Amino acid sequence: MSSATDADLHLFEARVAHNAPEGTARRLTLAVDEPIDPNPGQFLQVGRSGSETYLKRPLSISDWDAARGLLELLILPVGRGTRHIASARPGEMLTLLGPLGRGFPSPDELGAAPLLVGGGIGSAPLVFLARRLAASGNPPTTFIGASDGQRLAGEKSLAGCSRRLVLATEDGSRGEIGMVTSVIWEHLDGLEGITSIAACGPAGLLEAVKILSDRLGVPAFGSFEERMACGVGACLGCAIPMAKPGDGKKYLRVCADGPVFALEEVAIS
Amino acid sequence: MKTDLSIRFGELELANPLVAVSGTFGYGFDYEPIIPPETFGAVVVKGTSLEPWPGNAPPRIVETPSGMLNAIGLENPGVDVLIEEYLPRLAERDTKVIVNVVGRTVDGYVGVAEKLDQRPEVHALELNVSCPNVDAGGMSFGTSPEAVAELIGATRRVTQKPLIVKLTPNVTDITVVARAAEEAGADALSLINTLLGMAIDTETGRPILANVVGGLSGPAIRPVALRCVYQARAATNLPIMGLGGVSSAEDVVAFIMAGASAVGIGTAMFADPRTPGRIVEELKEYRSRYDEWPIGRAHQ
Numbered sequence: 001m002s003s004a005t006d007a008d009l010h011l012f013e014a015r016v017a018h019n020a021p022e023g024t025a026r027r028l029t030l031a032v033d034e035p036i037d038p039n040p041g042q043f044l045q046v047g048r049s050g051s052e053t054y055l056k057r058p059l060s061i062s063d064w065d066a067a068r069g070l071l072e073l074l075i076l077p078v079g080r081g082t083r084h085i086a087s088a089r090p091g092e093m094l095t096l097l098g099p100l101g102r103g104f105p106s107p108d109e110l111g112a113a114p115l116l117v118g119g120g121i122g123s124a125p126l127v128f129l130a131r132r133l134a135a136s137g138n139p140p141t142t143f144i145g146a147s148d149g150q151r152l153a154g155e156k157s158l159a160g161c162s163r164r165l166v167l168a169t170e171d172g173s174r175g176e177i178g179m180v181t182s183v184i185w186e187h188l189d190g191l192e193g194i195t196s197i198a199a200c201g202p203a204g205l206l207e208a209v210k211i212l213s214d215r216l217g218v219p220a221f222g223s224f225e226e227r228m229a230c231g232v233g234a235c236l237g238c239a240i241p242m243a244k245p246g247d248g249k250k251y252l253r254v255c256a257d258g259p260v261f262a263l264e265e266v267a268i269s
Numbered sequence: 270m271k272t273d274l275s276i277r278f279g280e281l282e283l284a285n286p287l288v289a290v291s292g293t294f295g296y297g298f299d300y301e302p303i304i305p306p307e308t309f310g311a312v313v314v315k316g317t318s319l320e321p322w323p324g325n326a327p328p329r330i331v332e333t334p335s336g337m338l339n340a341i342g343l344e345n346p347g348v349d350v351l352i353e354e355y356l357p358r359l360a361e362r363d364t365k366v367i368v369n370v371v372g373r374t375v376d377g378y379v380g381v382a383e384k385l386d387q388r389p390e391v392h393a394l395e396l397n398v399s400c401p402n403v404d405a406g407g408m409s410f411g412t413s414p415e416a417v418a419e420l421i422g423a424t425r426r427v428t429q430k431p432l433i434v435k436l437t438p439n440v441t442d443i444t445v446v447a448r449a450a451e452e453a454g455a456d457a458l459s460l461i462n463t464l465l466g467m468a469i470d471t472e473t474g475r476p477i478l479a480n481v482v483g484g485l486s487g488p489a490i491r492p493v494a495l496r497c498v499y500q501a502r503a504a505t506n507l508p509i510m511g512l513g514g515v516s517s518a519e520d521v522v523a524f525i526m527a528g529a530s531a532v533g534i535g536t537a538m539f540a541d542p543r544t545p546g547r548i549v550e551e552l553k554e555y556r557s558r559y560d561e562w563p564i565g566r567a568h569q
Contacts, residue, residue, distance in 0.1 A: 009300070009301065009302065009303060010303075011303050011542055011543060047540075047541070053332060054332055054333075054334075054335055054336060054337065054487060054488075054540050055332050055337065055539055055540055056539075056540070081332075095541075097303075097542060226327055226328070227327075227328050227329070227330050227331060227332075228330075229330050229337060229339070229536075229539040230293070230299070230300075230538070230539045231539075232299045232300055232542075233295060233299045234293060234294055234295035234299035234300065234538075235292065235293055235295075235330070235339070235341070235539065236292075236324060236329070236341050236344050237329050237330035237339060237341065238327070238329075238330075239324060239325075239326070239327045239329055239341075239344070240327065241326070241327075245323070247321065248320060248321025248322065248323060248346070248347065249321060249323060249346070250323035250324070251323060251324055251327070251344065256299070
């Protein structure tokens with residue numbers, strides 16, 4: 001698994017180049033001068049001045065253009081913190097800490113035929129991963145779902161770097177009707193030869209992906225979230241239960257041991 | 270500007286008054302290279318028990334106005350892992366090392382103190398008396414002057430290290446426990462630990478923290494902490510480490526004026542990891558105003 005080293009930790013300001021709507025979310029494009037080298041699945045602690053909230057917000061990196069230094073965040077404004085960041089205006093500076101955490105396994109480790117599964121805003125980090133996989137010569141098969149078409153995230157970019165993209169909405173407003181994890185089962189015949197699964201979304205989605213990976217006999221990795229304070233592994237606030245506790249240890253840290261875990265590593269709840 | 274920020278905290282000569290507080294800075298290395306451990310006059314490492322403690326179920330934290338609640342449950346790998354893995358690394362760095370000691374029984378604390386007594390990497394022990402005392406029905410050691418005194422006496426018998434007692438503000442009169450600690454032979458006090466609080470999710474109707482209640486930290490508690498330091502200074506002659514919501518050099522100086530000779534920072538690092546470096550830089554200007562650190566000036 002890829003892992004950040006101490007030297008990878010940066011604290012820097014980045015200018016908001018664009019802020020555009022994407023369904024119910026906002027797509028923020030940031031111009032980054034700092035020499036960062038993020039991996040898909042890693043995240044940033046993001047702060048915007050004038051916030052009523054005290055702590056920064058952990059947001060996954062949804063895309064990264066290393067050549068131009070452009071970083072994308074797909075933000076669903078759900079609370080005071082994310083609403084404040086999502087309304088940053090072009091030209092404004094945001095404060096970023098990162099890249100943080102362990103991301104998805106490398107394209108080599110995910111193999112020749114990776115499957116990506118995203119739910120709602122959880123599709124955000126899969127865009128960056130799909131781009132890496134496509135660049136490595138193994139574009140993924142991608143399934144993304146949401147409650148409705150307005151909540152499908154990253155569709156356009158994922159279409160551009162996936163072998164095949166299947167959309168699912170619970171209300172049927174876009175793509176196939178139903179939960180993405182149910183829709184996948186209807187495509188099982190087309191998934192023979194899949195080498196791994198990478199997923200991000202709510203706990204229910206990750207649980208379903210775990211069952212699917214057992215059925216297909218392939219390793220599965222999921223990106224998790226939890227309330228976070230430091231983001232660097234110091235405070236132990238973002239605990240996730242281990243699948244197999246032992247030696248007096250029951251929890252891992254989402255921020256530093258994750259946010260991406262092998263689904264067999266953790267207890268999904 | 271080359272300014273000497275050193276300050277004497279009891280038996281410890283600190284390079285500057287700023288201290289990374291227990292539970293917010295891990296074992297000193299998580300924030301590298303942004304906050305190297307030598308930024309601080311001293312680093313208090315994570316609360317350490319005799320055996321590993323797994324900690325509480327999540328959610329463990331929740332943000333609150335100007336601060337946060339935490340109920341980590343003192344997760345730690347135990348004193349043996351501290352000695353083998355973390356102390357040697359920390360000893361290579363130019364800062365004083367204080368170990369926060371936790372236990373559920375007097376024997377639990379004593380066991381940790383005994384193991385650390387011969388460790389040259391450790392400059393002092395900080396007894397976290399906010400833990401529930403299993404032998405006293407789970408009531409925190411720190412709310413009972415007798416329990417605090419017993420704990421200090423028992424620990425003193427197994428170690429020559431300076432003993433700092435970290436007091437809880439969740440008492441009617443903090444000076445009663447501060448005096449009890451002084452009489453029992455404590456070398457210094459640190460205050461305050463977090464204030465007990467809770468948060469409720471109005472969608473689910475349930476407490477947000479799995480532990481139901483948690484400790485409040487951050488700027489929200491700073492006036493309470495300052496008041497406690499001021500009162501403890503007036504009530505005892507012990508050196509004091511003041512902490513609670515410290516976020517600026519001005520806050521550090523205010524705690525010093527209230528009577529502290531070391532000042533802890535914790536939660537503010539989560540909000541902005543640049544804060545400790547900025548504070549140390551800004552303290553130089555403050556320091557140049559005085560012939561000596563204005564410890565306890567607010568009492569004059």
